[in-house]
Amino acid sequence: MARARVGFLGPEGSFSHEAVATMGDVEAVACASIADVLAAVADGSLDSGLVPLENAIEGTVSATIDGLVFDHDLVIRAEIVLPIRMHLLARAGVTPGEVTRVSSYVHALAQVRGYLASHLAQAQVEQTTSTSQAAREVAESTLPWAAVGSEIAASLFGLEIIAADIADHRENATRFVEVGRGDIPAPTGHDRTSIVCFQDADRPGSLYAMLGRFAARDINLTKLESRPTKRGLGDYCFVIEFDGHVGDDVVGDCLADLQAHLVRVKFLGSYPVTGEGSTDRRLEIGAARRAAAEWIATLRGRIRQ
Secondary structure, three states: OOOOEEEEEOOOOOHHHHHHHHHOOOEEEEEOOHHHHHHHHHOOOOOEEEEEEEEOOOEEOHHHHHHHHHHOOOEEEEEEEEEOOOEEEEOOOOOHHHOOEEEEOHHHHHHOHHHHHHHOOOOEEEEOOOHHHHHHHHHHOOOOEEEEEOHHHHHHOOOEEEEOOOOOOOOOEEEEEEEEOOOOOOOOOOEEEEEEEEEOOOOOOHHHHHHHHHHHOOOOEEEEEEEEOOOOOOOEEEEEEEEOOOOOHHHHHHHHHHHHHOEEEEEEEEEEOOOOOHHHHHHHHHHHHHHHHHHHHHHHHOOOO
16 A cells, blocks of 8 residues: 655755654655645645644744635644754854854744854844755855754754754744644544634624633633734634544534534644643543443433333
């Protein structure tokens, strides 16, 4: 059987490349931009795509969320959380004091802003389409340039790490999501659902009414973010992430209630939560739900016929 073709933000050596390498036996396909990854998945050229959705320091990756919200009808199938370590990469023999230009992806540059200001004030800062593209440009140049990127990029492009762990905040990670067409993963007992809510009209209490649907059903929100709809100044939609799966009765009831009475809902996916303690949490939730189901069954068994 042919391996699944999974697109990522290339070229090889990017943090997205590191993330896709954790997916096992897949054919990783480098794409020039996040928009290219999403478009190739949407038109069937790729089986799925792995794209960065959120960074612990810089927040939401706009190119990803806007592509999912406005440009394509894809679903999130899984998430991968990758610890991020930023390094300063250059050709052999170049020292930090000699560097005249530093380049990288916009989010990476933002995460080392303090280091660049204090250690490389003499260098020009340039944005590239990815961290690995910056490393490639440094490797191909004869000038004393440097890139902010990963250890794997240094290895792939024959560069040296001339300054390690230069991020302003060391506890950094990026959440990547695998996106595909059509199918929704089965519930695991510890899942997250992502949706977008579009309001027909801006009126007092509309956000309160929207969030009240979740509170009334004891559904825990994990993220709430407003995004401009691109239809006019002050026109926003809301990206909401919460615990649960669309296959859960309470989640399905909440989404139907929202769609019927308040807003237009775009479903972005229900998928397993990853991270430390996620497996134990699945077991705890599963046991609690079984106990609750047994309790309801006992009560129903006492109903007078």
